[in-house]
Amino acid sequence: MSVDTATARWTAVCAYDWLEPERGVAALVGGAQVAIFRTHDGRLFGIDHRDPMTGANVMARGIVGSRGDAPTVASPLHKQVYDLRTGHCLDVPGVALAVYPVRCQDGLVEVGLATDS
Numbered sequence: 001m002s003v004d005t006a007t008a009r010w011t012a013v014c015a016y017d018w019l020e021p022e023r024g025v026a027a028l029v030g031g032a033q034v035a036i037f038r039t040h041d042g043r044l045f046g047i048d049h050r051d052p053m054t055g056a057n058v059m060a061r062g063i064v065g066s067r068g069d070a071p072t073v074a075s076p077l078h079k080q081v082y083d084l085r086t087g088h089c090l091d092v093p094g095v096a097l098a099v100y101p102v103r104c105q106d107g108l109v110e111v112g113l114a115t116d117s
Helices: none
Strands: 009-015 023-029 032-038 044-048 063-067 070-074 081-083 102-105 108-113
Touching: 009 023, 009 102, 023 108, 032 070, 032 108, 044 102, 063 081
Parallel strands: none
Antiparallel strands: 009 108, 023 032, 032 044, 063 070, 070 081, 102 108
16 A cells, blocks of 8 residues: 555644654554554654454554664564565565555644545
């Protein structure tokens, strides 16, 4: 899933300061369950909250880390690792999570969804 950030419909989720570094939170945004992460360097990432291997909505509880220069999250269930930038699973070829654009505007974390056009 790719969302054009120029035409995205942005929804405020929470204050940036509420997000703890290296931890995830889940939010319901326009009917989509999104796992939002703030990394140790302050970057924000949004991925599908649903683990594609099990179907459980658990990705916000994943273990944040890195592989090389890629920020990652490991599923809390079976530990498959996903690149937070692309959603691609680094352990199982062909498996991926949807990725959502996330930004901080005036201290609020916002998630972008595709507009209905």
